[in-house]
Amino acid sequence: MTYNLKYFGIPALGEPVRLLLHIGKYRWEDQIVTRDTWPSLKRASKWGFLPVLTTPEGREMTQSKAICRYLAKTVCISGFVLYPECPLLAFAVDEFIDVFEDIRMKVQPTMQIPDQQEKEEARAGMFGVSGECTELLMKIEAECGEEHMIGDRVTLCDLWAFYFLNLLRCSVFEGVPRDYLLAYPKLAQNVTTFGSLPAVREYYSERAEQNPMYALFVTAAPASD
Numbered sequence: 001m002t003y004n005l006k007y008f009g010i011p012a013l014g015e016p017v018r019l020l021l022h023i024g025k026y027r028w029e030d031q032i033v034t035r036d037t038w039p040s041l042k043r044a045s046k047w048g049f050l051p052v053l054t055t056p057e058g059r060e061m062t063q064s065k066a067i068c069r070y071l072a073k074t075v076c077i078s079g080f081v082l083y084p085e086c087p088l089l090a091f092a093v094d095e096f097i098d099v100f101e102d103i104r105m106k107v108q109p110t111m112q113i114p115d116q117q118e119k120e121e122a123r124a125g126m127f128g129v130s131g132e133c134t135e136l137l138m139k140i141e142a143e144c145g146e147e148h149m150i151g152d153r154v155t156l157c158d159l160w161a162f163y164f165l166n167l168l169r170c171s172v173f174e175g176v177p178r179d180y181l182l183a184y185p186k187l188a189q190n191v192t193t194f195g196s197l198p199a200v201r202e203y204y205s206e207r208a209e210q211n212p213m214y215a216l217f218v219t220a221a222p223a224s225d
């Protein structure tokens, strides 16, 4: 009884799904889709996008946020279900995730810029002083908690922040300053707090050995380890 996740070999929209499957101790297969295999899969897929998660019963699930909410209703950390039952708390989780998605939608189109230098400059501008991503990140920084995105408990939003803020500084979006998080101490702390969870640290230590793209996802072990 195994889940199958089809996604590209990068830590983008399929990454929070991977993390939930790992933390939830599901049996799952990480099927990496390549440039060669994608065109035929795309034609056969429901909307023409990845990730696609196939349940052990054979149901194909699409749309990363819908998949994450589905899984997060059954995954617990420190006794908390990651997608809260309380409607207001669930709303707060979704609201933060959607604003991170607003940032991603600003950066994503830069993938189409053919010239590498122009592409990197466009991204650097978005994350520079008064850049459009900087403005949103500053607003998120003002709204989020010190250790957790929301209140004093871990939620799906912490997992999403961890994935997305690391995606921005890994090599997928070259040009975004690798140290951009220094300007957002609360967000940086949230990334460290989530990344320090044993299940998360263990997962990325292993992945980083296979793929250097994951190096920045590895949080240093606390001194007591």
Ligand SMILES: N[C@@H](CCC(=O)N[C@@H](CS)C(=O)NCC(=O)O)C(=O)O
Binding pocket: 012, 013, 014, 042, 048, 049, 050, 051, 062, 063, 064, 065
């Ligand atoms: N709304 C979809 C968007 C998925 C999406 O944009 N996937 C990209 C990869 S991150 C993709 O499949 N790109 C390949 C293509 O468009 O052919 C979701 O959240 O799952």
